[in-house]
Structure formats: structure tokens, C-alpha cells
Amino acid sequence: MPGRHITDQQVRLYMNARLTRPQTNAAAMAGISVATGRRIERDPRPPSARKEARQYRTHVDPLEGLWETVVVPMLEAAPGLRPVTVLGELDRRHPDRVTPAIRRTLERRVRAWKGLHGPDREVMFPQTHSPGRMGISDFTYMGKLGVCVAGVPLDHRLYHFALVYSGFEHGEVVLGGESYTALATGLSQALTILGGTPHEHRSDSLTAAFRNLCIDDAQDLTRRFAALAAHYGMVPTRNNRGVAHENGAIESRHGHLKDRIAQALLLRGSSDFTCLDDYRTFVSGVIADHNRRHAGKIDIERAHLRALPPTPAATWDEASVRVTSSSGFSFRHAFYTVPSRLIGHRLHLHVHDERIEAFLGAALVVTLPRGRAPAKTAGRTTTHVVDYRHVIGSLRAEPGALAGLSYRDALWPRPAYRRAWDALSTVRSARDAGRTMVGLLALAHDQGVEADLAVALAAILDAGGLPGLADLRARFMPASATLPLVHVEMPGAGSYDRLLSATAMELAA
Template structure:
């Protein structure tokens, strides 16, 4: 009885029910619209040096020709990630479409108050105005309005998955290797579209004279700890800047610090998690001079592990602290860091540390210094310089048809 009733209700709704929405398929026009989206790629199971990479891809597509640009995004969906990668896509393309459409940016607005959300909207519209594009967004929950890029998302991820199968491994030595892998695959896909892309390129507007702002900005003060905090993460700065106010440019994957118009520090961007663990990004070059005067501070430093530029240095500290009294271990470890800083031999020194530990010997900066090859910084003074005769240039000019 229930199934009979349901069938009759469905039949009545089909004949007498309310009107339903209709999707109108569109014919794309050259140069009119480009679309952007962020797509999750966790199913690809990418790892960097054995560690799972939590990331997504920014995907830009021209609706007419299908020309695409993809970029690895380490954070979530944000205005910074959208603006930086959209700008890179436009300059790689070499032209500007009439309209740019993205999704509702709900992820970018998440956890933002009303004023902050309005600011993101204004910045997005100002960004598009700089390039002369109409800024549009599809309605929330209406993914088909962004369908031209949504379907390309699936095609791109399928192509990446197949390329990874052929590669034989989903592990990459460094993040830059994975980014290069994505760029090369996208370039191959775009080469197959060259004929139709050439048609669309003729209708694109020219790029503006310069790029525009694609980062978030904030002002911080360098503390006595030799650094500053951005979104809960500590970043080091040269000790001469203690007490100074720096202007910070926050990108998706890095932060850059400026004193006035001068760049003074750059770090990979870290993101504070919900586990309560404090994150630090420390460049030992920034603090090595103070550490040279106070080597005992190394043992109890809250960012001691972040001071070591490579894993070999962390291994050296583990061996020294296990075999020597705390005072001697700190002095030896600081000596290794000073040697790497003063002689610019960070990589060579790491190799010597690994060899010493393999022989069950404790690393010693004085011994290593005598074994390191001295770099010849003197310019050669006896190299003959043969000037080209100007007559030869006259001969070239006369030979021109």
C-alpha cells in the first residue's frame, strides 16, 4: 500500500507539482570567462620524504579553450592563496579574460566576522578591477555554475594519478619536486590545446603594467627573543632588528619581513595546529652571534631543535649530549654551528658529521675545520685577456644583406 501511495504521489507531483529549476547549458565564448577552484587531492596520497603532505590544488581554467594552470596550496582556501595563484596563472597565460568566476569562497570566509568577510570581498573585487576582469561567484550549493572547472578538476586528478602510477612512487624528496611534477603534467596537457588556445589568446586583453597585492599584511615588533609572532608561530629575525617594527607580507607558503622597503627575513610559512604545540621557524644565522657568547643557552632553548639547519646537526647534538657533560656538549654543538655559519660550509660539514657518527666518533669543529677544503677567494691576476678587434664588427655589419 505504501509503495502504491508513493507512486501516485510522485505521479501527481510530476503533473501538478511546482515548477522546478532548469539548468541552461552555455556555449563558451573565446576570452570571456575563466574559472578558479580549490580541489582536494588527498586521494593521491602524496608524501614528501615519507611524510604525508596535507594540501590541495588551486586550479584555473579558461572556459573556451580549457587552458589550465594548477598550483600546490599548503593551507586552506583563503584570499591569499586565491590572489597569489590566480595572479601567477594570468601572468603565465599572458592575457586577461573578461570575467573571473570562483565558488562562493565560503572556506575563505569561515571563522571570519562580518567586517573581515566584507574586507575579503572588497579585496577580491579590487584585485579583479586591477586586471579589468568582472568578479563573479556562483551561488552557494550550485556547483554546476562552476562546472567548467569542476569537471576539469576530476580530469586533472585522474591524469595526475595515472602519471604517478607510471612514475612508480608517490613519494617526493622535496615539495619543489612535487610542484615541478604538477607543472610538467599541466604543461603537457596544455600543449594538446595549442590550436584552440591560439584562437582565445587573440581575444584576451593585455596584462596591466605591474602585478598587484596578493598577500596579507601585518605589522609586528621584533622581541628580545630575537623574533616575532605571526598567527601564533614564532619566526626569527636578525638580532640587530630587536625592538624594530617590521611589515610582514603573508603568502600561502611563506612570509617575508621588511624594514621599510628593505627585505630583512624570509621563512617558510608554518600553521599552528590545535594540539597546543608551539611552532618555531628559526634561522640559525640570525642568532648564532648571540649563541656564540652564550653557548649554554642552547640546551634549554625552546626552539633548540629548530636551530639545526639539517637533520645531521640534530644527530650530532643527540650524540654529544649523550656522551658529554651538558656544558661541553653545548660548546661543541655551538662550535659546529659557528663553523657552518662562518665558512659557509653547511652541506660539507653535514657530510663530515655523518661520517664521524658512522665511525662512532664525536663531531669536533676544530678537527673538521682542518679537513674542510679552503675556498680560494682570491681573483686570478695572471689570466690573459684578449680583446676582440673592432674590425670584426665592421665585417659583420658589411655582411648584412
């Protein structure tokens, strides 16, 4: 074509076609003119073989006088210097020589110099993995997906486990940080689903992952994880601190898993979930679809896994607390209420990632949701995990304490109760508002109508009214029934003699 240079491929195509076709057809097949075809036949060398190396420059070298005298000595003294750093130094020393056009030239020259004279670089060694040999796990941050639960953004992580050979994956939604309980729970769940354990488990350096711990706690954490791995018969290994690519088999999977979840959210049409369990089910479904696609290799790997131990692993932290006169205890910047009968007792806690189990001796007395302070205020504020049922008996006797109660805002079981308090405290005295709200909580507790009462409160408030305790009691408390009058006629003593005589005659017969 006019104005366009022919390529080596066009020359080869033309010459091959000329073996069986006329010149016109061969030129058309190669996309060239007949005249170009004649020139090719006169000199069949490809264009690349005809070019001669140019022995002169077509542009002025922007680094002339600077490369050998300034830049090369800098690189020899510090081979790790980046081109942008060198450019900044040149601008400082020779401001009259540095122009925007010099950067690309400098980058190209530095790259070529490092290829010829630079230090050896770190080599990545590809590995061949055998089935059943290695499992890997790590945490990955999921906040950028924009997931919401009941309209509230969910700041969370995902514990991610995978088998290197087959690609089996398991994920657990983690609300707190990277804790031992989250790691141990997620790993135990993954191995239970697999039905076996790999020979080796690799993770990030624990002391790096949990860098907020003191030295003693970090060492204790490492010992506990070693004990967990020993329980499952796995050899624990870890990559070097700060070298994430050594655990690259899981790092790359993080991105793929988050991409699959993001795509599934797009197909779903919404990233808002009614409750946390719905989101957990959604994530489990995405991972299950991935595992189904790798079912063949997963079945092969299962045959090489070691058997699970007969007893489950201890995946919780332990602590001991004393229940105060406030009918609660404080643990890790959170205050928890418990039944008031436990005041003065010392409870032994099993601290899981999402719940706390409290034992009195060997008896489980209460299970509480795990409380955590917001991430930006963790360690500076106290979170309250309150169940009004634990304290309603004492509040009923002392309703005036409600107004100044330190955890009052956490006491309300549903939003409608909070709205009722706000409305009542606006127009009534704190004492009267407290009596009404304590009465409503007692009504919800005694009659088991917490949800129905919340619906009634919301309807009253939406209509612009205020809840009346007497009306709501009449509505939700069963009406007292009048007992019927029962007349009991006592038989005479002589009737017993006749009964005994009849019985004796039956026995004689």
C-alpha cells in the same frame, strides 16, 4: 534458437533478406530456424505487436492497503521524503507488513509518483560560451593522491584556473588553506602565462570558502578580491553559497585534472619526490600537456582577451610586527627569527602563501619561509621558523642557553646536527653538549661548511663515535700559514740627491 524468443530486429532482418534470398539463407542471416521463418511469413507482425497487455497480476502487491492510505498521504504532505525514510515509517507503523522485498517496489512506486505528482525540480541550463568571456577558478584537495616529498606525505591543495571556452588550465600547489594570497597569486600567475585577461571571473562565494573568518575580515576579503579583479579589468562573479554546481565548469575539471595527475604518477612509477619543486614541475608538466592538446582553441581565445595591466597586482597580505629581544617575532601561530641587529625595530611584512618578506622602511631586510602549524593542531601550537645564522653570535657568547632553548629542535640546519645533539646529550652533561654543538654551528657558519660538516657528523655517528669539536675544527678550519721574514733595506739620503740631479739633467736636455 530453441528456448529463445525472437526479436523485432530478427523479424525485420529476415523479411528484408527474403526479398532477394531463399528462405534457408534468410533464416541463417537472421539467426532463426527455417520453421520460425515460415511462421513469420504467415504472420509478419513483429513480436512486440503481437503481445497483448496483461490484465492481471502475477504476484501479490506487497503495498496493497498501504500505498493509497499511508504512503501517498505522507508524500503529499512532504514530497521531499526519500523511499528509505518512508520504509522506516512503514516498519514502525506496520512491522508485520514490511519485508526486505518491499523496498524495491516502494522505490519504484515513489519515483513514479514524484514523476506524476511531485514538485518541479531544479533545471540545469546549458550555456554557450564565447571566447574570452569567462575564466573560473577554485581550490581542490589533493591529499588523496598519496604524494610524498622526501618520504613525508604532502597534505596540500591545488589552485585551479581554467578558461571555459578553450579549456586552458593552470594549477598552483598550495600548502596552506584556501587563502586570499593563494587565490591572488595563482590567478596572477595564470593570467601572466595567458598574456591577457577574460571579461569575467567566476569563483566560489568567498565568505563561504573562508568561513573561518569573522564578518569584518570576510567583508575585507571580498573587497580585496573585488579590487584585484578591477586591477585586471575583470567583472567578478560568484556562485551562490552552497550551490557548487553553479561553478560546475571548474568542479568537473577538478576530477579530470586529478585523474590525469594520478595516471601520470602511475606512469612515473612513484609518488615520492625529492623536493617540493620537483613535484611542482611535475604538476606543471601534466597541465602543459593538456594545454598543448587544446592549443588551437587557446590561440583563438587569446585573441579575445584584454591586455594585462602595466603593473603587477598586490597578491600578498600585509602586517606589522616588532622584533623582540629573542631576535624574532610571532605571526599567526609561528615564531620567526631575524638577524639580531633588527631587535627593537618594527618590520612591515608582505605575507605570501609560501614566504614572508620583511621590510625595514622601504628596504627588504630578510625573506623567510612561511611557517604553518600542522592541520590538526593549527591554532593550538607554535611553529618555529629558525635560522641559526641569526642567533649564532649570541649563542657563541652564551652556549649554556642551548639546552633549554624553546626552539632548539628547529635550530638544527640538517638532520645530522640533530643526531649529533641527541648523541652528545645522552652521554654528556647538557652544558658540555651545548658547548660542543654551539661550536659546531659556529664552525659551519664561519667557514661556510654546513653541508660538508653534516656529512662528517653523519659518518662519525654511523661509526658509533661522538663528534669532537677540536678534531673537526682542525679538519675544516684552514691551517694558519707562517709569514715569511722580509728584509727591507732603507736607502741612504744621498741617493735621493743623485736621483734629483739625474732628473734635472734629463729635463735640461
